[in-house]
């Protein structure tokens with residue numbers, strides 16, 4: 001059975017059996033809706049669009065065209081994982097666009113956080129629309145809309161974040177196979193579809209990516225320091241049992257340098273700020289108590305392995321007064 005809205009009495013999908021039933025229903029419904037036509041999907045590598053991709057691959061295979069845009073603000077290893085999982089393992093029809101230069105050139109010298117977000121969002125739509133125009137015979141647009149998105153847009157909390165944005169002349173019929181699911185159900189379905197754990201259970205990651213963790217004007221070298229320090233933090237959290245326990249953890253590299261000593265010589269380099277917080281509703285957040293010895297180890301790795309960094313700071317601020325992200 002396939003529903004347009006979440007039925008009030010729908011059983012929460014918490015088991016593989018329930019997930020498999022949902023998958024079977026959706027695969028049948030997708031085949032019925034799409035027939036032999038082509039479907040386009042913007043695939044971020046996040047949970048929602050990845051689960052939609054995996055469902056569609058199961059249902060219609062190569063009739064799905066996925067577009068993954070590397071805007072230069074993704075975390076270390078992310079674009080590679082999207083290519084590995086979807087193109088190599090699932091044999092998906094995947095278009096990979098490396099638009100790093102285009103985004104970073106547009107963002108050059110832009111310091112205002114809202115302007116940065118608008119440039120990233122606007123440029124994303126442009127790149128995606130350009131790719132879509134190169135394709136023939138696309139009739140459907142798939143989206144990772146989930147049930148809370150629909151509730152929020154119905155209650156005027158936020159605009160339906162997935163829909164819209166594309167130029168007026170680009171009209172597609174929507175395909176939204178996870179729109180009656182809550183986020184935890186999307187994860188259970190993703191796991192049943194065979195997606196890797198680090199994709200299915202990944203911590204929240206903002207749309208503008210590492211761009212908001214490089215406060216002020218983004219420079220390539222500072223962005224690289226954010227990416228490398230974030231990769232070290234994630235690796236150490238995973239090794240030490242904190243992955244999945246801590247809600248969100250990441251690094252920020254603000255636009256200031258301080259004096260230090262490296263290899264017996266004076267250095268004048270950036271500081272990396274570590275943020276690790278827990279929350280149940282994202283409205284408030286508490287700082288994680290990271291074991292001191294682990295913290296010392298992470299500091300040592302970041303200051304020796306990340307270019308241009310001589311200091312590591314820990315953000316002890318709960319929300320409020322700080323927000324989780326810096327911008």
Ligand SMILES: Nc1ncnc2c1ncn2[C@@H]1O[C@H](COP(=O)(O)OP(=O)(O)OP(=O)(O)O)[C@@H](O)[C@H]1O
Pocket residue numbers: 041042043044045046047048049050067068069070071143144161162206207208
């Ligand atoms: N780098 C990207 N490449 C391709 N598509 C993207 C990219 N970033 C975002 N998108 C598309 O925009 C949608 C909304 O992105 P947003 O960052 O708000 O993530 P989201 O709602 O958490 O979804 P997801 O879990 O799929 O990332 C994504 O579902 C995806 O379709």
